[in-house]
Amino acid sequence: METNNKYSLSVFTENHLAILQRVLIILNRRRVNIESLHSSESEVSGVHRLTVIIRSTEETAIKLVKQIDKQVEVIRAFHHLEDDTVFQEIALYKVPSNAVVNGINIGSLIRDNYARILAIESDFMITEKTGHQEETHDFMKKLEPYGILEFARSGRVSLTKQLAQMSALN
Amino acid sequence: MNTQENMLLAVTKNDNVTSQKLSGADAIVQSLIREGIDLLFGYPGGAIMPVYDSLYRNANAINHVFTRHEQGAVHAAQGYARASGKVGVVIATSGPGATNLITGIADAQIDSTPLVCITGQVASHLLGTDAFQETDVIGISMPVTKWNCQVTRAEDIPEAISKAFYIARSGRPGPVLIDITKDAQLAEFDFKYEKCVGIRSYNPAQKVKTKAIEKAATLINMAKKPYLIFGQGVVLSEAEKELKVLIEKANIPAAATILGLSALPSTHPLHVGMVGMHGNYGPNVLTNECDVLIAVGMRFDDRVTGDLSRYATQAKVIHIEIDPSEIDKNVKADVALVGDAKEVLRVLIPLIIPNKHDSWVQEFATYHQVEKEKVIHNDLAPTCSELSMAEVIHEVNKITNGEAIIVTDVGQHQMVACRYAEFNKSKSNITSGGLGTMGFCLPAAIGAKLGAPDRQVIAVIGDGGFQMTIQELGTILQTGINVKIIILNNEYLGMVRQWQELFFDKRYAHTEMQNPDFVAIAKGYGVTGQKVTKRKNLNKAISEMLASDNSYMLDVRVKREQNVFPMIPTGASVSEVWLSK
Structure with a gap:
């Protein structure tokens, strides 16, 4: 059994209300708990960034990111271990x-x-x-x-x- | 000559002339026309009335099929899309009209069917107030749409619709929904339509990676026991020819997933059957014997793989798939070829060395012989007086020669039809695969006939599923569509009964059905029908049905308690196939 780690999902999206809900649906479907959620603008005009902290296996984190990334209004999504972020x-x-x-x-x-x-x-x-x-x-x-x-x-x-x-x- | 053409000319010639303003509702219809839509399915109601008024005025350009339920409309649009390869369009009103679409949208999402659904919505100032027939259709449909959006301003309509079509048909196709408030339908604005050709955040067509292609080619060229499973991706990308070229060149036995059926003619010598829970013996068992597994446009559904920890673990897996999120989702790919199946195969084929795998191909034939003796023979030549479902499908094959489109519902009849129906042409197998939606068949068959008017369309349906959308006989009555309906009637929810027999000690909880007189009901809807109970009448009845110029229904009474085999029970491995109880 793979161990659960804390992952930071960085999701860059078009500035659209609904995309937050779409991202949450993907996490909820796999019953992944959200430890923290933050949304703000990014360095690129018109692009929002969501930071979602989850606890999961790396395999799940990768699958989640792919499913999030394929949403039409998601520009890019990434997952990072805590140590790789400030x-x-x-x-x-x-x-x-x-x-x-x-x-x-x-x-x-x-x-x-x-x-x-x-x-x-x-x-x-x-x-x-x-x-x-x-x-x-x-x-x-x-x-x-x-x-x-x-x-x-x-x-x-x-x-x-x-x-x-x-x-x-x- | 008519207002619609005048309007079109005016708009294209003089975009800025203020007198050429359109209402939002007219803009919806004109946008659909610009997308090449000449047929849509729907059901009117309060919040979509302005659009219906526009459809009335544009009836010469767009044909609207009035179904008897919104679920019927969306399944019909699915059938249309699956038979024609085009986008199916559905319109419905707000509230219950919109929620009635949800089952069909979920079905289209899981089976990658391109749909554009347009729902009316209460006026924008009423949003969120529990107004009459208001429901949060954006929220409700979000988990089951590829994309959805709400439009509250008329001027946003053209862009929303152009995006909707682009998204629905590109990449891995899927359903989209646009919810348009009534005030947006009524407001006027300067209409201008530009087709969507790209969206910054959406990359539906990834470039095929040369390195990965070379790696895949090496694996295939080195393989002693290569095995290919093709899914609906082959149909959706129209890669049927490429698939055939690849398997013939490298001499690879190929099996279909349920939605891949008909992408390769059933009679092709390398077509070894269907994989999955009720698939063929060899294709399932030999999944765990092959050395290279090439999966083309399929997603390793649990009904295909059985126990994942014992699925093809010995094989190198090459996964050709347009949706990156499917790679490694269920089965780890040794080589992932992300892209459109047709494009990937086109690049791959030149790197493949012609090969022979006679003894390996022969292994499939050996398993087929066992299946024939233990299962197929009993199915096709039963010793009992009652008809088997397989016999009926077999008789259909004899008369249609595999030329018909077979639309199925969900359950035993579906599995039997998919096992025994012959397909010569692609886009001939239309069924609810991923969601398993009872009630899919009848409306989907109506849509399929409209999507492929020159083809014979046969709805093979259980007595349970038929009664879930039986009211669509009214759509047949009103439109005069020529659909053939075969009810494989065992007066049971047969598949659930089978599970009750096998896993619940024959406790038949609420699976036995007391059915109405289907022939009388069909007659009430103007559809000729006959009941078939005897083997000797079967061929004649099917011939009469297929020779008819109109819709026709056969209520075929089949053996009440018959099980579909082979079967891989839930949780078992693909190598643990039951050929009988």
Whole structure:
């Protein structure tokens, strides 16, 4: 039995609402869990990129990419192992304002973890940290003693280490 | 002379003249005409009425076949496409009209049939509001279409339709659906039609790789036991001649998948039969004996391969396939030749050295002899008084000499027809292969006749499947189409009953059918019919049917509990063929 790895699927598409649904249908049909999903524009005007993080065998990842790639509005699709990509996620944390007043360490905690404060309101403040999932998770653990009112983490944005995978387009 | 021609001239001559505006509905019809469409299948309703009004005004240019159900329309379009090699066009209204298309679209998707389906949709301001007859047909049809899109502005109609035709017929063909809101059908705009010749994100025709071709040629030239399986890709790319040249040059025995049938004449000495669950003995067993397996335009469906871990593991596999996602999907290819079957074979053939594999070819004959003794003989010359399904097909062969188009439904009669029917010409076997859609046959036969009007079209159908789309007899009544219908009637859902007998200890749960008087029903629809129960009447009845200038139906009573063999049970290997219980 082949082992499951984390794969990053990079899917370059025409800017079309429906294509996201088509990609998800292909993943759902094979019952592949989506760990993270991110959609944004790419460096090429009019071309969108989807980054989908899945856990599967390499064989499944290859088959999925081929099935995604054949969709009419998909320009190119690729699969990469985590190590072949550079990636980040952004996490936001809402903690009570009194944590700032009462918690002597929170200022240094934020600085030491390369987080930053985005907003301070009378009742709460919002802190931002960028990093890998483990890092944003660790930071959450550290904030927990102060009370976390709300937490959100983005999908993964990633670029491959190899050069110019979209060269086929130009 | 008529408004339609005036309109065409005006549009082509004076694209910018504002007085030559067209409504979206007229633009749909004019776009279809520009794509060379002169026939479509459909069913009217509220959200598609403007298009029907345009069809009424353009009746001299486009013939519309009014089926009795939208599912009938889409299967008819499939039959038309499969018999003619052209794109089948379907129109339907929103909501239930659109959802009724889904089964046929799914069938076309899995069997790679080019269709353009146009559905009406509620006005754009009502989208997403649960308006009357509103359904998210884009969402519903997405998993079963090659491409689909919704159009909410009249000016987007020509481009959507030109893309639809380009996508449906290029690469691996498939169904597309365009959903057009009623306000887009009614709005006027300056009509201009440009045929789609390419889409940036879509690459349907990959260049054949020379290195891979050379590797494939070497494998074939070195092979001691080469074996070729051809699928529908040969029919779709019209590579019948190339296939014949290749197998004759290298002396390769060749078997068909169910959808590949008729791509090579049944009587060709190297045509060794059909592979698959109810395929022929030799073609299945010897898959696990060959040293080079050449798969042309087929996708290694599970009904073909049986247990994949024991499928052709000893062979080098050369996979010729237009859809890259089929490569290595089920069976690992040693050499993948991605491309149109015709183009690939054309490049490959000159590299093939003429060869002889007499003793290997003889092995197929030996297996055929065993199958003949253990299965075919009993099928064709049964000792019981009841007719067998195979006898009926055999009698049809004798009279048609393999010249007819045989359309089948799904089940025992389908397997028997595909096993025993003879085909001289390509595009003669029309059946629901991948999806296994009961109810496919009758409407598909109507479409096939319209797609190949000069050919005899025979619908071979079970009593179960017939009743799933029996209302299409009304389409025959209204259009006067000449289709021959043979019901192989065992008053059972025969294939399910067979499985119940073999794997569920004869517990016949809801497979026995109490059937109506089919001859009386046919008569009600103006179709002559007769019931055949005795062997001595069979030949005469078939002859009368085929000699008739009109549609004709035979209700042939066959042995009630007969099983289709050979059979590879689910999960077994292709070398584990059952020749009897």
